[in-house]
Every structure is written in structure tokens, then in C-alpha cells.
Amino acid sequence: MQIRIKCGCGAESCREWAIIELQGFVEVQPSFQDRLQNLVIGELCRPSSQESYTFTVGYHELTGSKVPLKKPLLVLKKVKCMDVDQSCEGSSAGTDLEVVGIIRHRILFNTRPQALISKP
Amino acid sequence: MEQQHSGCRDAEAVLNLQQNSSISIAYHPLFGPNDDLILLELDEKLLSDVLYQRVSLRGQPDEDAVLCTQSKTFAIKFVGTSNSVFLIPPSDHSSFCEIADDCSGKNRNQQSIASVIKVAPGNMELVEVAPRIDKLKLLLSENPYSSEEALEFEDLEEMEKSKAGLYTWNDLVDKVQASDDELRSGLWALSAVELGGYWRIVDERYMGTVLAMLLHNSVLNDWSLDALIEDEVVNVLVSDGFPPILASHCLRVYGSKVDENRSKSCLWKLDEKRVCVHFAREILSSGRRKMESFMEEWQRKIPEGMQASFEILEGEVLTERLGVDLWIRAFSVSSLPANPAERFSILFGERPKWEWKDLQPYIRDLKVPGQSLEGLLLKYTRRTQPTLDAEPVYSAR
Numbered sequence: 001m002q003i004r005i006k007c008g009c010g011a012e013s014c015r016e017w018a019i020i021e022l023q024g025f026v027e028v029q030p031s032f033q034d035r036l037q038n039l040v041i042g043e044l045c046r047p048s049s050q051e052s053y054t055f056t057v058g059y060h061e062l063t064g065s066k067v068p069l070k071k072p073l074l075v076l077k078k079v080k081c082m083d084v085d086q087s088c089e090g091s092s093a094g095t096d097l098e099v100v101g102i103i104r105h106r107i108l109f110n111t112r113p114q115a116l117i118s119k120p
Numbered sequence: 121m122e123q124q125h126s127g128c129r130d131a132e133a134v135l136n137l138q139q140n141s142s143i144s145i146a147y148h149p150l151f152g153p154n155d156d157l158i159l160l161e162l163d164e165k166l167l168s169d170v171l172y173q174r175v176s177l178r179g180q181p182d183e184d185a186v187l188c189t190q191s192k193t194f195a196i197k198f199v200g201t202s203n204s205v206f207l208i209p210p211s212d213h214s215s216f217c218e219i220a221d222d223c224s225g226k227n228r229n230q231q232s233i234a235s236v237i238k239v240a241p242g243n244m245e246l247v248e249v250a251p252r253i254d255k256l257k258l259l260l261s262e263n264p265y266s267s268e269e270a271l272e273f274e275d276l277e278e279m280e281k282s283k284a285g286l287y288t289w290n291d292l293v294d295k296v297q298a299s300d301d302e303l304r305s306g307l308w309a310l311s312a313v314e315l316g317g318y319w320r321i322v323d324e325r326y327m328g329t330v331l332a333m334l335l336h337n338s339v340l341n342d343w344s345l346d347a348l349i350e351d352e353v354v355n356v357l358v359s360d361g362f363p364p365i366l367a368s369h370c371l372r373v374y375g376s377k378v379d380e381n382r383s384k385s386c387l388w389k390l391d392e393k394r395v396c397v398h399f400a401r402e403i404l405s406s407g408r409r410k411m412e413s414f415m416e417e418w419q420r421k422i423p424e425g426m427q428a429s430f431e432i433l434e435g436e437v438l439t440e441r442l443g444v445d446l447w448i449r450a451f452s453v454s455s456l457p458a459n460p461a462e463r464f465s466i467l468f469g470e471r472p473k474w475e476w477k478d479l480q481p482y483i484r485d486l487k488v489p490g491q492s493l494e495g496l497l498l499k500y501t502r503r504t505q506p507t508l509d510a511e512p513v514y515s516a517r
Contacts, residue, residue, distance in 0.1 A: 001178075001179070001180065001181075001294050002176050002177070002178050002293055002294055003176060003177040003178075003185075004173065004176045005170055005173065005175050005176060005177070005187075006173055007170065007171050007172070007173050014171060015131075015209075015210040016131055016132070016135060016210065017131045017207060017208060017209050017210060018131035018132075018134040018135050018207075018208040018234070019205055019206065019207060019208070019240075020134070020145060020205075020206040020208065020236070021203050021204065021205045021206070022203060022204050022206075023202075023203050023204075024203075024204065025204055026204060036147040036151050037147055037148070037149045037150075037151055038146055038147060038148075038149055038235075039146060039147045040144050040145070040146040040233075041145045041146060041147065041206075041236065042144075042145055043142050043143070043144055043145070044134065044137065044142060044143050044144075044145050044234070045141075045142035045143075046137045046138065046139050046140070046141060046142070047139070047140065048139055048140075049139040053137070055145070066135075069161075071161050071162060071163055071164065072161070072162065072164065072167060073159045073160065073161050073162075073243055074159070074160045074161075074162060074167075074170060075157060075158075075159060075207075075209075076157070076158040076159075076160055077156055077157055077158075078155075078156040078158070079156075097158070097177070099170060099171065100157075100209075101131075101209065101210065103159070105135055106205075107134065
């Protein structure tokens with residue numbers, strides 16, 4: 001079978017998505033485990049004009065920088081095909097992939113976090 | 121910062137963060153595994169193919185999917201990461217925009233917020249591969265077009281739609297993991313022809329009958345084999361009872377176009393090599409032959425004006441000495457799989473040891489992206505050379 005990769009955004013105006021990448025995990029306190037939605041993870045800050053960033057999560061601060069990706073990443077989204085939609089012909093799977101964005105940069109924090117204060 | 125932003129969830133705000141400013145990073149109202157979002161890493165030069173919707177994923181449910189552009193095939197690999205990759209969509213991304221609205225209300229303090237929709241466990245990566253074209257031969261061999269069928273259905277339109285083992289172009293695209301261009305050249309290599317909407321290979325004996333009749337007519341009508349007029353050839357063959365499509369297919373299989381821009385009808389020249397190889401295969405189809413008797417019959421069968429030189433049978437026949445006699449038998453490279461591992465396994469099943477001059481015709485067509493023929497030889501064979509000036513011999517690894 002054949003799954004088409006579609007692009008609704010038009011070749012020139014593909015929206016850019018962002019990546020914030022850090023080593024390890026961000027752990028949520030158990031009381032918030034079930035309601036992550038809208039919960040603030042931390043504060044991203046650009047203290048100077050250099051491409052240097054800090055990311056403050058809880059009592060920890062990470063230092064990192066904005067780096068271009070060697071190869072772009074496309075963000076694809078699986079979309080269910082409507083039967084009536086003639087553009088679905090040929091993809092018997094009933095699913096198409098749609099390009100919804102492109103990623104060219106990531107803000108990478110690859111150092112160990114520093115504690116801002118010794119005790120909470 | 122600008123007011124109209126009203127500080128809402130967007131990737132741009134993160135990417136264009138000004139100096140001495142900050143932005144809160146939060147979980148998106150729709151945060152979750154969001155398995156329908158996939159990251160695909162790809163070469164800058166493939167980007168326009170994707171953005172202009174020229175690529176598709178191909179494969180059956182039990183096969184690993186491949187991504188095909190117009191001319192190339194890529195395997196898709198998942199590369200995981202142990203880092204936390206927070207994915208932040210642009211604010212007005214259509215699927216998430218209904219939520220984007222209410223967040224401006226919630227964040228009364230006008231502070232900017234960018235929202236993480238998912239933590240990506242990794243991304244997909246593309247690796248160029250050889251098309252999995254062997255399946256094409258398998259599919260088309262299910263139901264080759266033969267002389268019985270030619271008699272049965274004089275009108276090709278009458279061919280039953282429900283007949284098993286028949287494939288249209290779209291069926292093949294669905295079933296074979298190859299790009300359109302690779303599929304087309306695969307069909308060409310198999311001398312397949314589109315009959316009544318289905319791609320078929322034509323039984324070799326039947327094709328031989330058409331060719332024999334063409335050659336017969338060329339003598340009768342005093343045609344030059346270097347300048348056959350398509351319309352004339354087809355008309356005569358049709359009056360001999362062959363379907364017109366197969367008559368012109370015969371010219372395509374055994375000849376090449378000479379003059380493209382003749383307004384009336386195309387001019388064809390029969391290809392010496394292809395015609396001679398055909399007759400050699402025909403002779404050897406009943407089994408191996410002694411060299412002298414083969415050569416004698418071959419010379420006799422070949423049309424006048426053509427030269428039967430033994431070199432053109434490279435990759436078509438094997439010779440071996442048994443006692444005092446030299447024997448020859450059919451062993452065609454076109455019958456071998458395109459997959460290198462399978463190819464070498466069959467070759468070494470045929471002969472445990474190969475000299476380079478014998479082996480070369482059976483492997484020179486192997487194409488694996490990113491790997492040279494030398495690389496394949498290193499991977500699948502063991503090379504021995506008893507003395508420095510001796511011919512190297514290849515055996516199975």
C-alpha cells in the first residue's frame with residue numbers, strides 16, 4: 001500500500017517548530033502527575049546577545065545554546081482520510097501523513113544542572 | 121515585547137528570544153504522547169520533494185516501510201534519544217489553535233509562554249537503499265502472457281478482469297517497494313508490456329514465435345533488419361495472427377528505435393546481441409549441449425547479416441569441461457535475485473569457486489547505495505590467489 005506525504009502549508013511557508021533539548025528527565029512532583037496541562041516547566045532566558053541560554057527548572061539552572069540542526073527535521077502528523085475526499089485515492093491505508101512543520105534549530109542544554117540554592 | 125503576541129505558546133517566541141528577556145516553558149493543554157506526531161530527519165536536498173508532495177511511503181503491512189521519491193528508495197530507521205526533547209509548535213498551528221485562544225485569557229500577566237506538545241522519543245531517519253525489485257519478477261511470473269492466451273482472447277479487451285495474478289501499475293506501486301522510476305526500469309528489464317491495463321511478462325517461447333515470424337517476413341518482404349518500419353511490420357504480423365501490441369513489443373524487446381522524428385512511422389533496428397542471445401537461450405532451454413554442436417546450431421539459427429560471437433553470451437551461459445568435452449548450459453544473470461546476499465548464495469551454490477572473469481558478468485549489475493562492488497566482494501566472498509601471477513579465485517565466505 002501507499003501512504004502519501006502531503007504538505008498543506010505550501011513549500012515556502014512551512015512553519016518552524018522549536019525544540020528544547022536537555023539531558024535526562026524532567027520529573028514532575030507526584031501531586032501534579034495527572035494534571036500536567038498548562039503546568040509551567042521552567043523559565044527560558046537569554047541573558048546576553050550571544051546564542052547562550054539558561055533554563056531554570058525548579059531550583060536548578062541549565063546553561064545551553066541554540067544550535068542549528070545538521071539536517072532539518074520535518075514534523076509529520078498522521079491524519080485520517082475521509083472517504084469522500086478524492087485526494088485520498090491511492091492510499092488504501094486510510095491514513096495520510098501531513099507535513100505540519102519544520103525544525104531547523106534546537107536549544108540544547110547538554111551540561112549538568114547547577115543548583116541555584118543549596119536547600120529548597 | 122509586542123502586545124499582539126499576547127504571549128501565547130509559540131515556537132517563534134522561543135527561537136527569536138531577544139537578549140535580556142525570558143519566556144516560560146509550560147506543558148501544552150494537549151500535552152501527551154501524541155503518537156500521531158512524527159519527526160523525520162531528511163537531507164536538505166530531499167526537502168523540496170517532500171514539500172511539493174512528491175514522496176510516499178510504500179510497503180505491505182508485514183514489510184518495513186520505505187520512502188520513495190520519484191527516482192530513489194529510502195529505508196526508514198527510528199533513532200531513539202535518551203535526552204528529553206521538548207517539542208514546541210507554532211502558536212497558530214491549525215490543530216491546536218482552538219486552545220491557543222483561551223490561553224491569552226488565562227495568562228493575565230501578559231507573560232510569554234511557549235508550550236510543549238510532546239516529548240519526542242527520537243526521530244525517523246532515511247537511508248538510501250536499493251529498491252526491493254525482486255518481488256516484481258515474482259508477481260509478474262504468476263501469470264505470464266502465453267500463446268494460449270493470445271489465441272483465446274483475440275481481443276485484449278475481453279480479458280477477464282477477475283483473472284488472478286494480473287497487476288495494474290497501481291497494484292504494482294502498492295506491492296513493490298521501489299520508486300516510480302525504479303519500477304519502470306524494472307518493468308523494462310523484464311521486457312514487460314502493458315496489456316489491457318495489466319503489466320505482463322510475455323512467455324519467452326511465445327516471444328520467440330513472434331520474432332521468428334518477424335524474421336521470416338523480413339526475408340519474404342526483403343526488409344532490412346537495420347530499418348524496419350513499425351507500421352509495416354505490425355500490419356504483417358497482425359495478418360499472421362499476432363495481437364498488434366505484441367508485434368510492436370517484439371520490436372521493443374529485440375530492437376531499438378533508429379529515427380525518432382519520422383512523421384509517418386517509427387524506424388527500428390534489430391539488436392544483434394539481443395537477437396543472438398535469444399537464439400542461444402532457445403537452444404539451451406532443453407538442457408546443456410556440447411560446445412561444438414551448440415555453436416553449429418547457433419550459427420545456423422542466427423539471421424543473415426548478424427555475427428554470433430561467443431563473448432556476447434557473457435552472463436548468459438556457463439561452460440565446463442567434462443572429460444575431453446566442453447559443455448555449455450544456460451545460466452542467465454537476469455534469472456538471479458538483485459539482493460546481493462541471495463545473489464552470492466545462489467552463485468556459490470552453483471559453483472563453489474569462481475574465477476574473476478566468470479564471476480564478473482554475474483555481479484556487475486549489483487547496485488547497493490553506499491557500497492562499491494569491491495565492498496560487496498569483501499563482504500560476501502573470500503579471495504584466494506595461490507601465486508602472485510595466478511588468477512584470483514572467489515569462494516563463499
